[in-house]
Amino acid sequence: MTGGVGVPGFVGYEVGAPLPTLTQILDGAPLANSPPATVIAVPGSAYHYSGGGYEIAEALMADTLHAPFPEAMDALVLKPAQMTHSTFAQPLPSELAAVAAKGHYGDGNQLTGGWRICPEHAAAGLWSTPSDLANLLLLVARAWRGESRLFLSPEAAREMLKPQNGGPYGLGAAVRDSDGSLIVMKRGQNVGYQGYLILLPTEGQGLVVMPNSDNGSILAEALIRRVAQLYRWPPIGVLPD
Numbered sequence: 001m002t003g004g005v006g007v008p009g010f011v012g013y014e015v016g017a018p019l020p021t022l023t024q025i026l027d028g029a030p031l032a033n034s035p036p037a038t039v040i041a042v043p044g045s046a047y048h049y050s051g052g053g054y055e056i057a058e059a060l061m062a063d064t065l066h067a068p069f070p071e072a073m074d075a076l077v078l079k080p081a082q083m084t085h086s087t088f089a090q091p092l093p094s095e096l097a098a099v100a101a102k103g104h105y106g107d108g109n110q111l112t113g114g115w116r117i118c119p120e121h122a123a124a125g126l127w128s129t130p131s132d133l134a135n136l137l138l139l140v141a142r143a144w145r146g147e148s149r150l151f152l153s154p155e156a157a158r159e160m161l162k163p164q165n166g167g168p169y170g171l172g173a174a175v176r177d178s179d180g181s182l183i184v185m186k187r188g189q190n191v192g193y194q195g196y197l198i199l200l201p202t203e204g205q206g207l208v209v210m211p212n213s214d215n216g217s218i219l220a221e222a223l224i225r226r227v228a229q230l231y232r233w234p235p236i237g238v239l240p241d
Helices: 022-027 051-065 069-078 130-144 154-160 216-230
Strands: 174-178 181-188 195-200 205-209
Touching: 022 051, 051 069, 130 154, 130 195, 130 205, 195 216, 205 216
Parallel strands: none
Antiparallel strands: 174 181, 181 195, 195 205
């Protein structure tokens, strides 16, 4: 989040709408409904939440691996981590669409078609479950502690969970020291959904909460406070976006 690239996030597309290519997304060209992913600050100079930066990373990975990003992530991460109910495929495959939770606006109305299609795979396109993501967090913690090299080396995990360029983020999530404990946090917000991930890698504990409503933060933050109390976690503070 200190790469100096703009475009904080993406709102997706209604089911059935024509979808842009990755090049159109990066250029902010039709059919894309988002602005171009351009450099807005000297890289490394300041914190800017950037979904656009993730789309640049997606393009680099796809070009380097000579494979579409969803297929590459399936082979490199999802399958090794046994995330059997997770995919970056957009639109959602029919066998998963049949069991996917429908998204809702803050007023309780369901999204047209049930959800938005997000061709911005790296920034907004992961479909998953709390159990799959919790398993992923535990594997990241094991790598950070030097106990696993399943898909992530301990060296890479420690770099990921270290503040970058003085900002609140490591490589992929916010990190914070609280009373001597490392706390890793990420909040996700797609239209109709909220998602919260918390990991204490030293303790091997964490929490994943995924409400299917724009109002889901009310429930999620109440659950987080209660779990933190029960497990006597150090102060978490405000969860950053």
